[in-house]
Amino acid sequence: MTATLPPDQADAAATETGRIPRPLRPRLARLAVFLVIAVGFIWGVSGLDVSWDRLRTAPSEAWAILKLMWPPDFATVIERGAIGKVLESVYIAWIGTVIAATLSLPLAFLASNNISPTVVRLPIRQLFNVIRAVPELIVAVVLLGVVPLGAWAGALAIGLHSIGTLGKLSSEEIESAAHGPVEAVEACGGTFISRVRWGVLPQVLPQIASYWLFRFEINVRASAVLGMIGAGGIGSELIAQLRFRNFPEVGAVLIITVAAVVFIDTVSSAIRKRIIAGGSGDPSRLMALVGDLAGSGRSARA
Amino acid sequence: MTDATASGTGERPAKPRPKPLTFLVTIGLVVWTVFTAREVGFRWSTFVTVWTNPLWEKFWPIPWEWVLDRDNVIDPLIETFQIAIVATVIGCGLALPAAFAMSRLTAPNSPTYWVSRIVMSIVRAVPDLFWAKLLVTAIGIGAFAGAWALSIFSFAVMVKLFSETVDGADPGPLEAARAAGSRHVPAVRTGVLPTVLPSYVAYALYVFELNIRASIVLGLVGAGGIGRIVEAQRTFFNFDRILGILVIVFVVVFVIEQISVALRRRLV
Amino acid sequence: MIELKDVSVTYRGGVKALRNVDLTIDDGEFVVVVGLSGAGKSTLLRVLNGLVPATSGSAKVDGIEVVGASGARLRAVRSKIGMIFQTFNLAERTTVLNNVLMGRLSNVPAWRSTLGLWPAADREIALEALERVGIVEKAYVRASNLSGGQQQRVGIARALAQKPTLMLADEPVAALDPVTSRQVMGDLARINSELGITTLINLHYLDLAQEYGQRLIGLRAGELVFDGDIADVDDDTFREIYGRSITTGDILADNDT
Numbered sequence: 037m038t039a040t041l042p043p044d045q046a047d048a049a050a051t052e053t054g055r056i057p058r059p060l061r062p063r064l065a066r067l068a069v070f071l072v073i074a075v076g077f078i079w080g081v082s083g084l085d086v087s088w089d090r091l092r093t094a095p096s097e098a099w100a101i102l103k104l105m106w107p108p109d110f111a112t113v114i115e116r117g118a119i120g121k122v123l124e125s126v127y128i129a130w131i132g133t134v135i136a137a138t139l140s141l142p143l144a145f146l147a148s149n150n151i152s153p154t155v156v157r158l159p160i161r162q163l164f165n166v167i168r169a170v171p172e173l174i175v176a177v178v179l180l181g182v183v184p185l186g187a188w189a190g191a192l193a194i195g196l197h198s199i200g201t202l203g204k205l206s207s208e209e210i211e212s213a214a215h216g217p218v219e220a221v222e223a224c225g226g227t228f229i230s231r232v233r234w235g236v237l238p239q240v241l242p243q244i245a246s247y248w249l250f251r252f253e254i255n256v257r258a259s260a261v262l263g264m265i266g267a268g269g270i271g272s273e274l275i276a277q278l279r280f281r282n283f284p285e286v287g288a289v290l291i292i293t294v295a296a297v298v299f300i301d302t303v304s305s306a307i308r309k310r311i312i313a314g315g316s317g318d319p320s321r322l323m324a325l326v327g328d329l330a331g332s333g334r335s336a337r338a
Numbered sequence: 339m340t341d342a343t344a345s346g347t348g349e350r351p352a353k354p355r356p357k358p359l360t361f362l363v364t365i366g367l368v369v370w371t372v373f374t375a376r377e378v379g380f381r382w383s384t385f386v387t388v389w390t391n392p393l394w395e396k397f398w399p400i401p402w403e404w405v406l407d408r409d410n411v412i413d414p415l416i417e418t419f420q421i422a423i424v425a426t427v428i429g430c431g432l433a434l435p436a437a438f439a440m441s442r443l444t445a446p447n448s449p450t451y452w453v454s455r456i457v458m459s460i461v462r463a464v465p466d467l468f469w470a471k472l473l474v475t476a477i478g479i480g481a482f483a484g485a486w487a488l489s490i491f492s493f494a495v496m497v498k499l500f501s502e503t504v505d506g507a508d509p510g511p512l513e514a515a516r517a518a519g520s521r522h523v524p525a526v527r528t529g530v531l532p533t534v535l536p537s538y539v540a541y542a543l544y545v546f547e548l549n550i551r552a553s554i555v556l557g558l559v560g561a562g563g564i565g566r567i568v569e570a571q572r573t574f575f576n577f578d579r580i581l582g583i584l585v586i587v588f589v590v591v592f593v594i595e596q597i598s599v600a601l602r603r604r605l606v
Numbered sequence: 607m608i609e610l611k612d613v614s615v616t617y618r619g620g621v622k623a624l625r626n627v628d629l630t631i632d633d634g635e636f637v638v639v640v641g642l643s644g645a646g647k648s649t650l651l652r653v654l655n656g657l658v659p660a661t662s663g664s665a666k667v668d669g670i671e672v673v674g675a676s677g678a679r680l681r682a683v684r685s686k687i688g689m690i691f692q693t694f695n696l697a698e699r700t701t702v703l704n705n706v707l708m709g710r711l712s713n714v715p716a717w718r719s720t721l722g723l724w725p726a727a728d729r730e731i732a733l734e735a736l737e738r739v740g741i742v743e744k745a746y747v748r749a750s751n752l753s754g755g756q757q758q759r760v761g762i763a764r765a766l767a768q769k770p771t772l773m774l775a776d777e778p779v780a781a782l783d784p785v786t787s788r789q790v791m792g793d794l795a796r797i798n799s800e801l802g803i804t805t806l807i808n809l810h811y812l813d814l815a816q817e818y819g820q821r822l823i824g825l826r827a828g829e830l831v832f833d834g835d836i837a838d839v840d841d842d843t844f845r846e847i848y849g850r851s852i853t854t855g856d857i858l859a860d861n862d863t
């Protein structure tokens with residue numbers, strides 16, 4: 037339609053129906069955004085002590101190391117117990133997730149505006165935010181100060197950190213639950229516990245359980261990383277092999293890790309799909325999840 | 339919606355027995371959890387002792403004059419942001435064409451689609467700090483390696499998120515452009531890009547948030563930023579200083595997230 | 607017996623939903639409440655079981671004062687009042703039987719109901735309730751797999767499982783098609799005559815009201831403007847209650863099955 041209008045009118049029509057909320061002139065706005073990004077980028081690069089020399093040589097150095105990893109030396113690392121360490125990473129992730137799920141579920145109810153009074157709700161919300169802001173690696177660093185080094189400390193760190201995200205997502209799910217069933221339980225003379233158990237829980241549990249599984253997938257990666265600072269699992273093997281620059285062994289550790297992660301992602305996302313079959317996902321929340329996962333196989337459309 | 343009550347038998351159904359699968363899965367989950375708990379050394383007592391540990395005293399009071407000293411915390415924190423910004427720009431910039439190559443809708447041909455898909459899922463399956471550690475080994479300790487690692491990782495995440503948006507884009511305009519005889523790249527540029535650009539920007543902001551969080555811990559493996567300071571203080575058990583750093587980091591990350599979330603809301 | 611004396615409800619924000627309503631309903635009556643949406647029908651029902659607290663006045667159900675009641679006393683009143691909702695309000699992801707058992711919540715110890723370990727006697731009551739509405743064969747089906755009419759029957763069974771003395775139905779057929787609507791209304795009328803449970807139904811459709819009601823109550827802008835035998839009701843009555851002429855939207859039509 038606009039094609040038949042003279043150019044200036046067509047322009048006006050485009051701005052009227054345009055997606056940009058503020059009627060800035062598009063070209064000017066675009067230029068401004070590019071400028072901000074460019075300035076930010078240049079400022080950023082200035083802090084990374086980059087020289088042309090390094091820029092030129094870095095890719096080839098990285099490539100050289102990648103080549104050194106081939107062929108991977110599985111025999112040595114498996115003999116050193118790499119399989120057991122991968123499994124340990126999975127165990128750590130699982131126990132961490134179980135701890136987080138157990139603690140976050142009641143907290144999520146207390147953080148929901150349809151269940152809990154504001155006085156209780158706001159502090160718990162803030163608690164979730166604080167927890168979420170501290171990466172599990174930092175939690176682990178702190179915990180390793182007071183809990184003996186090892187797998188248990190890692191599981192605790194993961195468990196504590198995951199409470200933040202799980203609590204937030206679960207409480208959002210609870211808040212979006214329909215009020216009707218709750219009212220029905222109330223009309224039957226149900227208590228607070230009954231309202232939660234029969235009014236809300238059946239509505240939200242499938243989705244929340246799938247969040248747990250999602251978090252488990254993320255936590256497998258996280259626990260692999262935790263091993264690097266001494267909290268048990270495959271990360272410790274990676275560090276050990278890198279220290280002595282045994283690159284074929286490093287290659288083997290990487291491949292084993294990738295295989296385990298991909299396997300768990302695949303199984304877990306298949307289960308999740310079954311759990312929420314028929315349920316509808318809120319796209320914005322899914323986006324947050326996918327980002328959190330930082331890339332599991334096929335979870336985005338669960 | 340009309341009911342067929344008349345067809346109902348009116349007889350009480352037998353209570354269905356729990357399906358063997360449900361039963362097995364339940365038992366399996368319990369056994370697996372107990373087993374893993376033993377393997378990681380789960381101890382109830384920790385939940386008590388962790389609070390009564392005298393070492394907590396080392397966390398208090400926060401030595402503010404050390405924490406607020408420019409050299410100690412502020413400069414490394416700025417370095418952290420520089421890493422995150424550079425990584426976001428590089429990763430998201432490269433992800434734009436790559437995502438189009440990886441979407442079912444816009445991939446030029448199916449080998450491109452499959453190869454890029456497989457490579458990307460392998461890249462994503464390697465945890466971000468593994469990348470950082472490998473790159474530190476390859477090109478030396480420092481923020482440069484950290485920026486590299488985060489670039490790779492944000493590239494992978496961004497490609498994943500964005501290619502799925504492209505998958506879901508309306509194929510109509512693309513077909514129209516092709517029908518008008520356009521070549522592949524211009525067809526995608528004019529037919530698909532405008533409709534997915536708002537979500538591209540929203541995802542980029544989200545990846546930036548992720549990068550800020552990730553860049554905090556990069557230093558723990560020698561890849562620059564504030565994590566370097568945390569690691570150094572950890573070796574000397576200066577937990578009070580670490581707590582101070584955490585407070586600063588929390589405040590700054592919180593502010594940045596609020597801004598980013600607000601921007602994203604306006605876009606989507 | 608229900609006794610409302612000078613009941614008013616003012617919502618937060620100042621909206622007056624009920625104004626000085628006086629009303630007495632005897633045991634076993636089948637009362638239909640009509641009025642435009644926003645006239646206060648839902649509020650009237652919800653005052654009776656305390657889901658909406660009355661701002662002033664007195665509302666007694668079987669001699670027990672509801673206004674101002676809270677905690678265990680309020681739950682005790684509610685346990686004797688069944689309620690049926692326009693949107694059914696079932697827990698869709700669980701079985702029909704579990705939904706009906708919710709009607710037994712106030713008679714079962716909290717730990718048992720929470721764990722889903724319902725006593726056999728209460729299961730029996732729930733199954734009997736399902737038999738009464740004719741869908742006992744669906745007892746172990748997930749509620750979400752039922753049609754709208756069947757879901758509303760589950761809603762009725764849940765209310766019946768409370769062994770109520772009073773049944774409140776808030777627009778029970780508004781979400782159903784004409785044929786199913788008449789079946790559900792028939793169920794409610796049958797339960798009223800067989801068990802003698804006092805029944806209060808909000809309806810929008812005038813022909814349904816005339817067909818099933820015994821006593822008609824008209825609300826307009828929160829005020830009780832009509833109260834009388836259904837036999838004395840004609841189109842003029844409705845015009846008066848609605849404050850406008852009757853349109854096709856006020857009639858369910860679709861002849862009897």
